[in-house]
Amino acid sequence: MQRRSIRELDHRELSDVIAGMGEKNYRAGQIYEWVHRKNAADFDVMSNISLSLREKLKDEFILDPLSIVKRQDAGDGSTSKFLFSLPDGETIESVWMHYRHGDSICVSSQVGCRMGCKFCASTIDGLSRDLTAGEMLSQVYDIEREMYRGEGRISGIIIMGMGEPFDNYDNVIKFIRLLSDEAGRNLSARHITISTCGIVEGINKLAAEELPLTLALSLHAPNDELRKRIMPIANAYPLDQVIAACKGYFEKTGRRLTFEYSMMRGVNDDKHCAKELAGLCRELMSDGVLVHVNLIPLNEVRERELARSDRETIDRFKIILEKNRINVTIRREMGSEIDAACGQLRRDNR
Template sequence: MKKIDLKSMELPEIKTLFGEMGEKPFRAGQLYSWIHQKKATEFQQMTNLSEDLRRRLAETCELSAFQIADRQISKLDGTRKYAFLLSDGNIIESVYMKYRHGISVCISSQAGCRMGCRFCASTLDGLARNLTAGEMLEQIDAIERDAGERVSHVVVMGSGEPLDNKENLIRFLHLVSDENGGGISQRNITVSTCGLVPEIRELAGEKFAITLALSLHAPNDALRRTMMPIANRYTIAETLKACDFYFEQTGRRMSYEYSLVRGVNDRPEHARELTGLLKGKNCHVNLIPVNPIKEREYRETMAPDVDRFKKELEKSGINVTIRRRLGADIDSACGQLRRRIQRGEVRKEAE
């Protein structure tokens, strides 16, 4: 019999479960605190619960605790890339990054990805499965336990398309931002999408205070279709209209991600075209010199051309930053995370 996934359950659901078990509601609050605040990985750690209750929970429930399959630490900037072993044998990757404003963690939302973006390693082996809300949350908790530091910012920008796993994503966002749960401010959470238009509109209806980041990467449909298969389903005009709706519903400024690929989308005419799309919008543009992966021919734009591209956008009042690359020596930068299939593959690549 499949065990109950407690880490993916919100407090009212646990109270209902405990009622069915003949337990008082306050016991559910104690369990919830052990899971989300004290980061317990075993029921025996929950010493204010009775021995009988802990035994029954162990028999019928699980906590989604991860085993660290591998940990790499960048010699350049201290960034850490974690490989976590899932219960079904899949291995996913997450990244710990230290900034002046605190600790940021980039988590995966799926084991693999089916979106097929040409510059991204996460999609190379396709999609194995969605991650549960508990598995998304456990990436943060496992890193906090290992690093001994409190995570303040979360980006759902690792392997997978978060809005392709929308129900689990929404549940995760409730859990990670609950003041009695993960306690991370929604304003410190960013969710990235390649542009699933109906799902963007549905997420807007949740009225979260998170930042939504659209992977745009091209200023016109013809070029975007060569880079991102999703562009064959939704035009840039449709996608930006959905993003405008997100801003209208939430009041949260949109972020547009633009990976600069040498000789492909980084020319002055591309910058001018992008300016025409975004001028006057309440938005922010992240320029990302593409991070090379061995299976693709894309190469990063040179620094002088990145600066020229940035200045062209800024001339029209568009807010622009150049994404700082962290963990480049351990392949933990944007677009470089992968789904692993077995532990040996992780160790082999790490060596």
């Protein structure tokens, strides 16, 4: 049987394990600190833990379930992409991004994805399996160790890599609670963004968690007709229901909503789409909802025919939104020397 990663145990679960091993309860706190605060790479560096307890832990758990298979760095140092292998031979991607206000990591939540978005490489082979909380946490811990060697930390997490987070809800919430645990890594939930393609039950459930996360909706089209053409999930959840759930999330948490909008040439980038999107945002804003639109120059996928809008078109689109007093940014493009589209690096290394 495959051993679990000790990283996926919360404090209570670890205390139960330690008690089961006949050890004193305070040992759980010491081990938890090594795992989550000190980002220990090995059980043997846990210098205040006896050799016999370390051996017992090694018999039952692994520390790090991931190994770095490949790393691609953008020439300007702004972005690094990682391909990790998992204990069962599957692979996942994560991306480290440098910003003036602090660095972030884009984390995968599943191996593959079953949502079928037409512009995405992660979904081409469907879903293989969900990631555990420990496998998500390890993307963060391993990249921090690789990038900073103990001399720094990331300041934000975006759950927007491979997979639909609400399709793996319980593990994703456990990951977030572990990451934001004050006794552990202690990253404020305010610095965590969770992105969904629009699963209404997931949005409603998240609103009830009382976690001040930023919710990002992968919108990509301002109406159902167009959305259904590029996102099959739109057949299950009409846009008015998705937007109502997002509004409910704002009302519950007070957190500004982000709408992600990938700019695809000749598909969703004309002025009619811009005006329709502006109307959708303005309706929310008139009810006091804070909205931010993030325009994403499409990361083209080799296996797909969709192309990126040109810069002039994106700028024109942005101006229409700005004229409607909508808060809008254009996402920085990743270096072309790395396989920017989510899921592409994994596909190319099979």
